[in-house]
Amino acid sequence: MTWHAPTADAPLDAVVVVPGSKSLTNRYLVLAALAAGPSMLRGALASRDTELMAAGLTALGAQEMTWTPQGLRAGPLLAADGEARVDCGLAGTVMRFLPPVAALTGRTTHFDGDPEARVRPMGPVLAALRTLGARVDDGGRAALPFTVRGPLHGGAVDVDASTSSQFVSGLLLSAAALPDGLTVRHTGTTLPSLPHIAMTVEVLHEAGVRVDDSRPDIWQVHPGPVAGRDLRVEPDLSNAAPFLAAALVAGGTVRVSGWPGRTTQPGAMLPELLEAMGGRAERVGDALAVTGTGQVHGVDVDLRTASELAPTVAALAALADSPTRLRGIGHIRGHETDRLTALATELTRVGAQVEQTSDGLVVTPRTLHGAVWETYRDHRMATAGALVGLRVPGVEVVDVTTTRKTLPGFVDLWTRMLGLEA
Numbered sequence: 001m002t003w004h005a006p007t008a009d010a011p012l013d014a015v016v017v018v019p020g021s022k023s024l025t026n027r028y029l030v031l032a033a034l035a036a037g038p039s040m041l042r043g044a045l046a047s048r049d050t051e052l053m054a055a056g057l058t059a060l061g062a063q064e065m066t067w068t069p070q071g072l073r074a075g076p077l078l079a080a081d082g083e084a085r086v087d088c089g090l091a092g093t094v095m096r097f098l099p100p101v102a103a104l105t106g107r108t109t110h111f112d113g114d115p116e117a118r119v120r121p122m123g124p125v126l127a128a129l130r131t132l133g134a135r136v137d138d139g140g141r142a143a144l145p146f147t148v149r150g151p152l153h154g155g156a157v158d159v160d161a162s163t164s165s166q167f168v169s170g171l172l173l174s175a176a177a178l179p180d181g182l183t184v185r186h187t188g189t190t191l192p193s194l195p196h197i198a199m200t201v202e203v204l205h206e207a208g209v210r211v212d213d214s215r216p217d218i219w220q221v222h223p224g225p226v227a228g229r230d231l232r233v234e235p236d237l238s239n240a241a242p243f244l245a246a247a248l249v250a251g252g253t254v255r256v257s258g259w260p261g262r263t264t265q266p267g268a269m270l271p272e273l274l275e276a277m278g279g280r281a282e283r284v285g286d287a288l289a290v291t292g293t294g295q296v297h298g299v300d301v302d303l304r305t306a307s308e309l310a311p312t313v314a315a316l317a318a319l320a321d322s323p324t325r326l327r328g329i330g331h332i333r334g335h336e337t338d339r340l341t342a343l344a345t346e347l348t349r350v351g352a353q354v355e356q357t358s359d360g361l362v363v364t365p366r367t368l369h370g371a372v373w374e375t376y377r378d379h380r381m382a383t384a385g386a387l388v389g390l391r392v393p394g395v396e397v398v399d400v401t402t403t404r405k406t407l408p409g410f411v412d413l414w415t416r417m418l419g420l421e422a
Contacts, residue, residue, distance in 0.1 A: 002372060002396035003411065005389025006418055011252030011294075014417040015287070016243045018256055020045040020233035021265060022406040023196060025072075026053045026093040027203045028233065030101060030173045032074035033062040035207070037228035042071035044233050048405045049091040056086040056098050060105055076228070080107065088113035088144065090336055090377065090405065095144060096125050096166040100174035103134040103152035112145035116377055119143065121334050124167040128157045132182075154178030154223065162188030163331050168219065169200040175221035176209045186217040192304050192331045199264035206231075234260050237267020239407045240288075241312040242383040243417060244270060248279045248292035249319055249390045254417065259288035266306035273301065273309065277316055296320040298365070304328030307335075310361075311384040314343045317363035318352040319391055330359040336405075337376035346373050346381065350388060350395065370394015379405040386414055 020043040029050070032039035044050065046067060054065040054072070061084075064075030084107050088095040095113060102109035112118075123142030130136050133153040138146035154175070161167040168184055168191075175182035191197075201219065204211050207229065210222035240256040247254040261283075271281035271288060278297045279290045298320040303310050307329045317324030332339040340361060344354040349371045353364040373385035375398050382403050389395035403410035415421065 002398050003400040005373070005386045005395040005397050006415060006420055007393050008246070008250035008390045008418055012247055012250050012254050012417060013252050015255045015257060016240070016413060016417055017258070018235040018240045018243070019047070019407065021236040022047060022049050023093070023199060023265065024203070024233050025050045026097065027169070027173065027200060028231065029053050029057060029072075029074055030097050031203060031207050031226050032228065033057045033060070033077050033101065034174065034177050035076050035226040035228035037076065038064060039074045039228040040071055040230040041074060042230070042232045044072040045236065045406070047408050048089060049093065052087060052089045052091050052094050056088070056094050057101070059084045059086055060098070060102055060107070060109065077105065080105070083107060084109040086111050088117055090114045090117045092120060092164065092166050092335070095120065095122060096164070096170040097173055099125060099129060099148045100152065100170055102148045103129055103150040104174055104177055106150040108147060108149045110145065110147050114377070116337065117144050121163050122146070124159045124161060124163075125170055128159045128167070128171055131157050152178060154180030154182050156183040156185065158185045158187045160188040161186050162190050162192070163334050165191060165193040165196045168197050172200050172204065172211070172219055172221055176204070176224050176226055179223060181221050181223040183218065183220045190304070191217065192307060192328070193266065194305050195264055195266045195268070202264050234258070234263060234265065236406065237263065237265045237270060238308045240267060241270055241309055242387050243413070244274060244288065244290040245312050245316050245387055246390055246417065247290045248274060248277060248296050248316060249294065249387060251292050251294035253289055253291040255284060255287040255289040257287045259283065259286065266308060269306045269309065273313065276301070277320070298322035298324040300325045300327070302328040307332050308380065311339060311343060311380040312387065314347065314361060314363055315384040315387040318347050318350070318365060318368065318388060320365050323362060323364045325362050326360040328359055336378040337381070339378065339380070342374070342376050342378065342381055343384070346385065349373070350392060368392045370396070372396045372398060374398050375400070375402050377402050379403045379407065383410065
């Protein structure tokens with residue numbers, strides 16, 4: 001089934017309330033399971049990825065993973081017998097954060113996920129678990145499906161996180177539960193998405209865990225208790241990206257409420273980025289307001305620290321008045337799909353000229369036309385298609401419900417932003 005992406009017939013004037021951050025929600029959930037007492041996550045995101053994380057932790061023995069009107073009530077792991085099974089879906093955080101937790105339980109845990117998840121790289125974290133004493137059976141695939149069994153020892157481990165910062169974050173999140181703590185050393189030549197590692201370090205600090213990140217590419221987590229907490233989850237700034245970018249395409253103003261004054265989310269780059277592409281961004285109360293004229297400028301930008309913004313920026317680039325070069329994002333070939341190839345294919349399908357480089361894309365605007373926009377079960381491909389459709393009539397987005405991965409109700413939010421009925 002396809003969704004007819006609506007065009008914008010007038011400048012926008014909208015307030016959008018974006019649900020909680022997926023990246024923060026899933027980090028908080030892991031720490032809640034390792035905590036000494038219960039936690040309450042107010043404003044937690046309820047989406048496929050976070051539901052898979054909660055279900056995976058429940059399978060490993062976590063108590064009280066309960067959605068309430070106030071938020072998500074999460075309890076700690078309790079000892080459990082027998083084997084466990086974890087469905088990772090297509091969630092990188094689940095497949096990379098939970099194997100260390102599973103090894104801590106000492107149980108045999110079977111991991112699998114969607115067919116598309118079986119090609120996502122897992123080798124570095126599985127190798128690290130073996131180094132730390134766990135038994136891992138992956139049939140030599142370095143990918144799903146695999147089986148993990150503890151015990152897990154502390155100490156030090158080297159990991160090449162060149163393809164995903166999640167390999168580092170997954171190890172750090174469980175490290176305080178190890179008797180000797182853990183020192184993680186990144187050995188690769190590049191490290192993408194550094195803000196996500198900073199996010200992991202910050203949530204550990206907030207939970208009372210001592211982390212030394214003073215040396216480049218080395219993180220030392222000291223052993224100790226993790227505090228259960230009552231906290232509020234920030235809005236997902238990366239999910240806000242297509243809504244704020246819509247102001248540049250259609251003209252007018254879009255405001256995203258609850259924008260944090262300080263954050264480790266990569267989406268913090270949006271105000272500067274959207275201003276470079278022709279918008280004006282300003283804080284208005286607790287909201288970020290972006291105003292555009294309908295004119296979009298091309299940019300040359302390195303997105304290695306915020307690669308999840310690449311689909312939004314690439315869609316804007318196809319509507320710009322000059323070429324755009326996106327750099328530092330070669331690693332997104334290993335995301336929900338090969339995002340570089342997917343973006344190049346779909347933008348070319350609607351008429352843009354796109355070249356793939358070793359670490360990104362060059363997008364040259366051309367006269368665009370409607371077409372079927374494939375999403376490859378990738379939520380950010382769906383929102384990129386919606387953004388192109390604001391100006392280009394006849395864009396038909398395949399399986400727009402894939403946005404449920406991190407943004408349930410996307411279609412309703414999008415159409416209400418445009419003043420339309422869903």
